[in-house]
Amino acid sequence: MEDEIEIPQYFICPISLQIMKDPVTAVTGITYDRESIEHWLLTAKDATCPVTNQPLSRDCNDLTPNHTLRRLIQAWCTSNATNGVDRIPTPKTPLNTTHVLKLIRDLKVGPLHFKTLKKIEALADNERNIKCMAEAGVAKEMAILIVRCFKENRTMGLEETLKILHLTWTATPEIRLLVNESSDFLDAVTWALRHDIENHVMVKTHAVLVLKLVLEVANSKSLERLTLEFFKKIVRVLREKISQRAIKAVLCVLIDVCPWGRNRVKIVEAGAVFELIELELEKPEKKITELIFCLLAHLCSCADGRAQLLKHAGGISHGL
Known part of the structure; x- marks a missing residue:
């Protein structure tokens, strides 16, 4: 009509x-x-x-x-x-820096913390608001908050914090310093991957997406000190097949860190070759297949990687 x-x-x-x-x-x-x-x-x-x-x-x-x-x-x-014409509602007043800074202050007030976090998440629903939040330093506040959750072993609000950080991420000098001055931030994001809480699928998906951004600004020293335990947690995301977005992000992360230090060997030791073959045998979408073969090429450049490929029955029979 x-x-x-x-x-x-x-x-x-x-x-x-x-x-x-x-x-x-x-x-x-x-x-x-x-x-x-x-x-x-x-x-x-x-x-x-x-x-x-x-x-x-x-x-x-x-x-x-x-x-x-x-x-x-x-x-x-x-x-x-x-x-059949729907009425146009009166639009909300656009978000401004003053409002964002007030929300950041409210985050630090105990009784208002979670309510404020939900408000920020709700406001991050369009490009303009996200840009305003990024310029006001919301990403840095979310990064600090994730580290606090990690140190206090507190998961309430973790999903919202990771989601907001992913949306507002800006590789500012402050963020780069936070990533590279200690392992706390990287450890905190990785810590979020191990929880099987009620909303664990979204928590882990956002955590992997943030992790991809974090490692893009990590310096060589940070990339070379990645541990076997770190890679085991990452490979677990492939095993659990949490979501398509998470799988793609993990594959990109592993490809990007391969050249640094002994990362290739650690990734193989974490069981990645087996999981990659299993994932490919399920005939995933083209983009995932491309990433799988790219990562396998990196891992099979070392003897341990080739050995793991040959151990899997599907490695040779399917031309992997």
């Missing part, structure tokens, strides 16, 4: 070609739906107005809410409700 209704042209966002839910006007005078233009400004190679091609600032705060147009759109939707 809605498809048959003629929608006023000035209600339509020039980018999404959909009815605008939160119309905002750029300095060029063109109105867009906030989500569409903010995504454009955050991802486009050149920050220009899509309609006029004039330069725009990437600062989303330069966009002015068009309250008059939004009310007209809401009124039109209400009047066409009988024709």
